[in-house]
Amino acid sequence: EYLERKIQKIVQVIENYNNNNFYMILIINNENLATYATNHTHHLSSIINKGNILIVSYKNESIPFKEVIPFLKTIEKKYMDNSLENRIDKNMILQETDRILNEFIGSPMAHITLRDLSENLKSTQKEIEPSFNLEEIAENNSEFKRSIEDIIRSIGLTIVKDTVFKETFVKENCKELRDKKIENLKDACDFLTIKKISERIHIDLLIFMGFKIYWDGLDYSKSKVVFSQQ
Structure with missing residues (x-):
């Protein structure tokens, strides 16, 4: 009865409160929720069908946060987008x-x-x-x-992580790596360092070029790179 009164009140609030910035997470015991869903399908469906309402059921006092986190990320993204619109002129940028x-x-x-x-x-x-x-x-x-x-x-440019490259530069270095028959990951990374490419994107760039990395633990000097793109 307590749950029934609460959900009916929530339904009334939702139906009479039209605000795009209104969000709600309802965490309800699984057994109680199942009982309520059987007896009050209409009320429950009017909540479930709302994109800004999340109902999470739990068992044994264990709340499954894997359902909550994506919902919170959606809200965060919305506010980030709104913040961006307010802060900058996107077209000008x-x-x-x-x-x-x-x-x-x-x-x-x-x-x-x-x-x-x-x-x-x-x-x-x-x-x-x-x-x-x-x-x-x-x-x-x-x-x-x-x-x-x-x-x-x-x-005609290429982006890998946070770095924009000229395509010719990427192709030339890929060809040079292959021509030199470099198969050791450390040697490949040393080659990219000589080309003044940030260490932070070495792995991503090698993969982008078409190289497959065969790791030997976390040891670069023992790991292999093999060109796999046809």
Whole structure:
């Protein structure tokens, strides 16, 4: 009866409260929920069908947080997106990014990081706040990330993690690694270091190039790289 009264009250609140920023997580004992679902299908379905309401059932006082975490991440993403809209002019950022990358194509540089792009944007656009971080925004906003990646690919560039490369640079280094018959992971990473590529993306870049890594524990010097892309 207690659960019935509470859910009926929640249903009334939901039906009379129209707010996109309203979220609720209901954590209910599995046995009680099953009983209520059998006797009050209509009331329960009116809650379950709401995207901003999450019902989680538990047994033996153990709450399954694996259902709660994705729900919280959805809320977080929404607020991140709203924050982005309020903080920056997205169209201006995308246009300036396109301009900077086109200048990069004509430069002797072979790669540029998203951090470099951020600093370049801040130096040319005074209205951009000092804390602006293109990499962080891309990580937290999938739509914005896709827009950046679309620009990168549309002008013949490649992105691996946080670094934008000229495609010719990637292909030339891939060919050189293969021609040198480098099969040791440490040797491959040393080769990339000589090319002034950040250690943070060595593994990702090798995989992007088409190399398969056969790990021997965590020891780079004993691990192998084999080109697998046909």
